[in-house]
Amino acid sequence: MAAINHTFLSCRPSFPYSSFQTKIxxxxxxxxxxxxxxxxxxKSQIKPQRASSSASGxxxxxxxxxxxxxxxxxxxxxxxxxxxxxxxxxxxxxxxxVVEYAASHSENSQRIYPCMVELSRxxxxxxxxxxxGDESDEMRALCRREGIDRVPHFSFYKSMEKIHxxxxxxxxxxxxxxxxxxDNHSAVEQLHxxxxxEALIERERGEEGRLVVLDVGLKHCGPCVKVYPTVLKxxxxxxxxxxxxxxxxxxxxxxxxxxxxxxxxxxxxxxxxKDGDIRGRYVGSGKGELVGEILRYQGVxxxx
Numbered sequence: 001m002a003a004i005n006h007t008f009l010s011c012r013p014s015f016p017y018s019s020f021q022t023k024i025x026x027x028x029x030x031x032x033x034x035x036x037x038x039x040x041x042x043k044s045q046i047k048p049q050r051a052s053s054s055a056s057g058x059x060x061x062x063x064x065x066x067x068x069x070x071x072x073x074x075x076x077x078x079x080x081x082x083x084x085x086x087x088x089x090x091x092x093x094x095x096x097x098v099v100e101y102a103a104s105h106s107e108n109s110q111r112i113y114p115c116m117v118e119l120s121r122x123x124x125x126x127x128x129x130x131x132x133g134d135e136s137d138e139m140r141a142l143c144r145r146e147g148i149d150r151v152p153h154f155s156f157y158k159s160m161e162k163i164h165x166x167x168x169x170x171x172x173x174x175x176x177x178x179x180x181x182x183d184n185h186s187a188v189e190q191l192h193x194x195x196x197x198e199a200l201i202e203r204e205r206g207e208e209g210r211l212v213v214l215d216v217g218l219k220h221c222g223p224c225v226k227v228y229p230t231v232l233k234x235x236x237x238x239x240x241x242x243x244x245x246x247x248x249x250x251x252x253x254x255x256x257x258x259x260x261x262x263x264x265x266x267x268x269x270x271x272x273x274k275d276g277d278i279r280g281r282y283v284g285s286g287k288g289e290l291v292g293e294i295l296r297y298q299g300v301x302x303x304x
Contacts, residue, residue: 074117074120074121075120075121075127075128076100076116076117076120076128076129076130077127077128077129077130078129078130078132079129079130079131080135080136080138080139081138082138082141082142082145085099085129085131085142086160088127088129089157089160090160091127092127092157093159094158094159095125095126095127095158095182096125096126096127096156096157096158096178096181096182097126097127097128097129097156097157097158098116098119098126098127098128098129098154098155098156098178098182099128099129099130099131099154099155099156099157100112100113100116100128100129100130100131100152100153100154101131101133101143101146101148101151101152101153101154101155102130102131102132102133102151102152103132103133103134103151104132104134104135105134106151106152108151108152109151109152112152112169112170112171112174113130115171115174115175116128116130116174119174119175119178123178123182125182126178126182131143133148133151146162150167152167153165153166153167154166154167154169154174154177156177156181156182158181163181163219164177164181164219164220173225175229176225176226176228176229177225179228179229179232180224180225180228186232186235186236187232187235187236187239187244188215188231188232188235188244188245188246189243189244189245189246190245190246191214191245191246191247191255192247192251192252192254192255193252193254193255193258194254194255194257194258195254196247197214197245197247197258200212200243200245201273201276202276204243204273204275205275205276206275209274209275210240210241210242210243211241211242211243211272211273211274211294211297211298212242212243212245212271212272212273212274213231213234213242213243213244213245213270213271213272213273213294214245214246214247214270214271214273215228215231215244215245215246215247215268215270216246216247216249216259216264216267216268216269216270216271217246217247217248217249217267217268218248218249218250218267219248219250219251221267221268223267223268223284223285224267224268224285226285227268227285227286227287227290228246230287230290230291231244231246231290234290234291234294238294241298242294242298247259249264249267262278266283267283268283268284268285269281269282269283270282270283270290270293272293272294272297274297279297280293280296280297
């Protein structure tokens with residue numbers, strides 16, 4: 001990740017920032033603590049594995065299915081060794097890999113796992129891994145290596161680099177994160193440099209040109225992630241009249257330089273560009289306000 005000048009770009013939340021923080025919630029119990037875990041609505045301790053009466057001695061994945069059968073199109077890969085984990089990250093190359101770290105005793109792991117399965121069926125450009133942290137000493141060592149001490153915990157990797165992580169999230173947040181970090185097949189154009197932006201603006205010049213809505217964010221911005229599903233829906237419903245594009249300001253120096261020239265100082269910022277000119281901007285993550293601004297710059301009269 002390119003260095004960020006924090007006096008230049010800041011993340012502007014329109015809701016409590018604490019809901020997106022991934023710092024440790026000390027009301028939950030450490031993964032490796034010997035204390036009995038207290039009730040916590042988001043996270044659970046990974047406890048040492050007890051001796052199993054099963055002949056196989058394996059740990060069940062966090063699914064409540066009675067026969068533990070998985071449908072044939074499930075794409076969640078269960079890894080049982082550090083070598084399998086590293087090999088899966090290498091095989092994914094630059095595709096997004098979403099890893100759920102879970103534990104067999106964790107009810108919250110069991111609750112969110114079906115969402116992982118559903119996402120694996122609908123997001124063909126994303127790889128999904130499941131690590132059972134209490135399966136073996138080797139899996140506990142892998143969790144320590146990756147800095148995981150509470151479950152359920154989700155880590156996002158690209159090119160073997162961890163780019164994002166979340167704890168204590170629900171299905172809606174997980175879906176939003178996966179779309180934000182891995183959706184490469186949507187109608188939202190992904191821009192990676194000043195040249196990309198200029199090419200898009202030039203393409204949409206003239207009488208037949210569409211309104212360009214440029215979504216500017218940062219890689220680890222909670223409000224940017226929160227509003228992105230709305231951007232996706234709008235990109236599909238307005239495809240004939242509006243072009244949606246996205247740029248992360250901290251992706252590289254070219255992006256940062258362009259945003260500095262555009263006087264973007266907070267994110268998420270939406271730039272509205274028509275016929276080569278920036279007609280206006282909206283700063284924030286309010287869904288209704290964003291839709292209203294898009295309609296306004298399309299020439300649709302909006303009353304509140």
